Amino acid sequence: MLMLMLAATAGEATAKPKGAQLYGQHCAVCHGENGTGGVGVPLALPGFLSSVDDAYFRETMRLGRPGRVMPAFTRLSDAEINAIIAHIRSWQKDAAAPSFNTQPVKGDAKHGAKLFAQHCATCHGDQGQGGHGTGVTFSRPRDLPIIAPALNNPGFLGAASDNMIKTTLMKGRAGTPMVSFLEQGLSEQDIDDVVSYVRSFATPAESPQALLEAEPAMLVMESSYSLEETVAAVKRAAVGKNFRLIRDQYLEDGLYSEEELNSKQVMVYFCNFKFLYDALALDPRVGLFLPCRVTVVEQDGKVLVMTINPKRLSHLFNNAELERACDEMYRVYADILEEATL
């Protein structure tokens, strides 16, 4: 029996991984089933596929884009990564994969900085931090059909060779807002200077994983009041902070019949539409933890008031743009817990 099962799993593991299947599982959610983007960046455009090598794909998957939504796919095997690349390449059979020499491009980064401020910063940000918004769209108005990626990102810099960046600037990416800067009047030397400047963005990466693990998962305070008094105090505190109460319910609502419910576990939901909108506009995935919720529990004679720790969310979602909203939500939660237990 044991042998059989081992044999079966071994057979599965050595079978050729299916690129389309893996792409559908891991990438399609952000890049679209056919790589058309409209979501994150498109991956299927010939102008893109003919100007990036396989190493760029491989390293982009391995490193992700810390703080820019795309996760690092550390558990995919080399064979699986190659299968995904082959699948992506199959969209444009005519666009042959280039290969780049890995020699650094020699340029004047100081001059490049000037050119960057002039020609690139409007889209890529003054520090190369990328455009606003994320790879995961929600049907909403946006400034550009494709958000300019972050260039100061350790994931990007770790994946892109100087010559790949240079090629992107020389040729642009047809079908995207990224145009050819040769055609915009820059000389090849100017472009080398910009490449050197972009390379100088390199900063050590803070792994979202490590940041995530450094934050406690929840905020908890003990109340010296009764459960009912504490629930009322939570509601007052939320209303006092301009939140609208949505409802309260028991943790077990919907799971047990009314007579059987544990009435000592109460969840209070409240919302502020402006806040909700701002957070969702940054990253629609945060709706997973909205509207706001405070849980009040009585157990063994103790009354506890608890929330999730919003500070973890920007790391969890790997989205640095969420940091401010998460800090704000953290302060709201901490204040409410404090006021309700005062």
Place this chain on the structure above:
Amino acid sequence: MRRFLSALLLCVLSAGTYAEDMLMIRSRAAFEESMLLLQQAISEQGYALSRVQRVDIGLSEFGYKTDKYRVVFFGKPEEIRDLSARYPELIPYLPLQIAIFAEADETLLVAANPVQLSAAYADPELDKRFAQWEQDMRAILEKVRKGGD
């Protein structure tokens, strides 16, 4: 021997799983159909639906072109009762939840990988539970993804 066997199997199984912090999939089906698929997959996986929460109240006033955004809560009644009694600090993350929202004529589903909580609680029993939830959530999401094709 029995224990050895299950430990071995566990290794084999976990070698094939990934520990990304977020579990996300795209369903090619429209929102309404994906929502049905999700609720069906949840119950097929042995969980009870506890509530469907709207997140989109008033969103269209703010310029969103869609207002199809829900969070689906689910759990196994005895498991939620037992765990919340023994680990009250886990309650803010209970019941389990999956967000589902429309993107044009397709649908995105998003959940936090329960395993990302392991480090915060550092408890072997919870670790096992988180791993089980991860597996179940992946199975649920995969069903919706395949059902949408």
